[in-house]
Amino acid sequence: MTSTEPQAPESLYAAREPIFPKRVTGNFRSLKWIIMAITLGIYYITPWIRWDRGPNLPDQAVLLDLGSRRFFFFWIEIWPHEFYFVAGLLVMAGLGLFLFTSALGRVWCGYACPQTVWTDLFLAVERWIEGDRNARLRLHRQKKLDFRKARLRVTKWTAWLLIAVATGGAWVFYFTDAPTLLVDLFTLQAHPIAYTTIAILTGTTFFFGGFAREQICIYACPWPRIQAAMMDEDTITIGYREWRGEPRGKHRKAEGAEELGDCIDCHACVNVCPMGIDIRDGQQLECITCGLCIDACDEMMEKVGKPRGLIDYMALTDEERERAGEEPKPVIKHILRPRTILYTALWALVGVALVVALFIRPEIDMTVAAVRNPTYITLADGTIRNTYEVRLRNKHGEERPFRLTVKGHPAVRIQLEGTPYQTVKVPADSMLNQRVYLQAPPGSDPAKAERTDVRLWVEDISSGERAYKDTFFNGRAN
Amino acid sequence: MAKQPKQQKQEPSTTGHEWDGIQEYNNPLPRWWVWIFYATIVWGIWYTIAYPAWPMIEEATSGYKGWSTRANVAQEIKAAEEANAEINAKLVNAELSKIPQDPELMAYSRSAGEAVFETWCAQCHGSGAAGFKGYPNLLDNAWLWGGTLEDIHYTISHGIRNEDDADARFSEMPAFGEILPEDQIEQVVNYVMSMSPAYEPKDASLVEAGAEVYDINCAACHGPEGKGMESMGAPNLTDAIWLYGGDYAAVKDTVMNSRYGVMPPWQDRLEEYEIRAVATYVHQLGGGQ
Helix, strand or coil, rough: CCCCCCCCCCCCCCCCCCCCCCCCCCCHHHHHHHHHHHHHHHHHHHHCCCCCCCCCCCEEEEEEEEECCCCEEEEEECCHHHHHHHHHHHHHHHHHHHHHHHHHHCCHHHCCCHHHHHHHHHHHHHHHCCCCCHHHHHHCCCCCCCCCHHHHHHHHHHHHHHHHHHHHHHHCCCCCCCHHHHHHHHHCCCCCHHHHHHHHHHHHHHHHHHCCHHHHHHHHHHHHHHHHHHHCCCCEEEECCCHHHCCCCCCCCCCCCCCCCCCCCCCCHHHHHCCCCCCCCCCCCCCCCHHHHHHHHHHHHHHHHCCCEEEEEEEEEHHHHHCCCCCCHHHHHHHHCCCHHHHHHHHHHHHHHHHHHHHHHCCEEEEEEEEECCCCCCCCCCEEEEEEEEEEEEECCCCEEEEEEECCCCEEEECCCCCCCEEEEECCCCCEEEEEEEEEEEHHHHHCCEEEEEEEEEECCCCEEEEEEEEEEEEECC | CCCCCCCCCCCCEEEEEEEEEEEEEECCCCHHHHHHHHHHHHHHHHHHHCCCCCCCCCCCCCCCCCCHHHHHHHHHHHHHHHHHHHHHHHHHHHCCHHHHHHHHHHHHHHHHHHHHHHHHHHHHHHHCCCCEEEECCCCCCCCCCCCCHHHHHHHHHHECCCCCCCCCCCCCCCCCCHHHHHHHHHHHHHHHHHHCCCCCCCCHHHHHHHHHHHHHHHHHHHHCCCEEEEHHCCCCCCCCCCCCCCCHHHHHHHHHCCCCCCEEEECCCHHHHHHHHHHHHHHCCCCCC
């Protein structure tokens, strides 16, 4: 047996290189500020919007009432058995992401994803406290922990922590009455789950926004992997006009300047990138298409008197056309293609179906579970009886009288447990379990037949709303 | 961001071993992975000390945290009983006949009573309470000893033919096979069958003679019209329900040998709230009076 000289193992691990994105101004930066304001505004304000639903129902416009298993969204109230609405919304969200990604690349990632929004917010705070890129770099490289560094760090972390607490704190308001909970939170009367949730979300926000940042997008999020399959050469995404920029180099008044491309290799695009990549290397997994490199480059191009758009939103096919000296295809032609039209159609289809389902769903509802243990029983006078567990749902804000009737065979009569009447009162916004008996007199057809199809009707006497369920009646088969 | 590690233009390193010319590349685990591996070892050792782990001759080591599933279950049961203490007290103190008017007690009795029923009663009466031959169907509206909530509660508490309890319900139909000649028994069986809407007599010519036998021997308990008598547990012979079967052979067997069905008393084995819950549950199954 021979042996080769053991070598030091090659490390596959690369430590994270911290990123210090530089401040940038421009159209996309402004757009990002606006979107940040809107998304954060929606997040913080929504639980505080009031919506009057009458005395028996909560007046919070958006409320996920897990305790009583209700979801309130303005005029819509979703019960657990209508969870398909939520499933439908998720399908729409998925298709919407497909659509936007195939048309505009990772716009969700770049502008609206909570990870991006909060990281952006944390970066703004960091920049405000510790200064811009160079100052932060110096602070980072400074090994000695002097008073200034400690003060800046503590200030920054405190500010982050406050944002994180506010983030986790806002989340819990979606699940219970917000004004009550706010008072309870401060008087230490709130449920431990509220505090635990706030603590967990504070921790994740603090860590994800302050420290993990782009690593969440690169390593933790599955979406970038899926997005690659959504994009094609017509997708509008961020690219570098290589034909214009290369060969890159510092423009000096020296000889040879004419042969250089427009890229002055100033690294402005790299310095502003929150993902720490160089967009000039082309499309990369890390790129969230936030557009900040466009702003940075445009600013530089203007300074050196070159046309804007060396880095720009464009489709891959445009790059080739422009290189060949042709006019790029108009944006609308890139966006309108079979793929995006199909996604839009599917998205609209689900949306329309949901809206229609929402409008035609009754305010009263019933489920009927036939008790088949035993299938039938014989009463003292020989009457055959079947039993059904009926659930009556009243979605109105006040008590309603429900009348139960049966259709299908004149001999089959209905009787309710615990009452001689055919009407029961169902309390506001709740469900009533009612045992229902169907009976056929001895010798009648249903009593002798193995099976008779019947339809149970429930009617809200006060409003005339009706709903039905089909089931069947078992008689003596022999 | 994490840059890709620089590609080294050299032969990948090996573990340094070679078997018949085959070498193994050295692909070390990532550092964080190795640390997690060490952490699991430490955790594993701690776990065997903290929790029951090492099998000994008698039983496993108990662990310093004293954890036991049995104790946990006992604690959970205790907690559940404490949580229900208030409504159980309300159920025990309520007047039996008023329980059906109380939605809260009804809702509780339906679920608690069902649990009791499925645990203690379903063996004889069936999981759907439909009974079997000899074990009454609790869904119908025929009751040997009465179908009010009080009656059901009493039956469950004291049982049927329970010799240890003087208050227990006790039905005592003589075995007429030792008393009457067989021809009279056949007559009375035909008469009894003629009373039920569910059956026809086997030999209609014997019905008239059977009526006479019935009046002398049976009417005292089953009533002159065969409607039965709840205070004695004597069943109604004119309905469609036959606990032991209503055909000729079954009825004859009943008359000849009697039946002596029994039910155990539950007042010493179940808590009062459990008996009340299960009585309420049975009462609302469809036959309650």
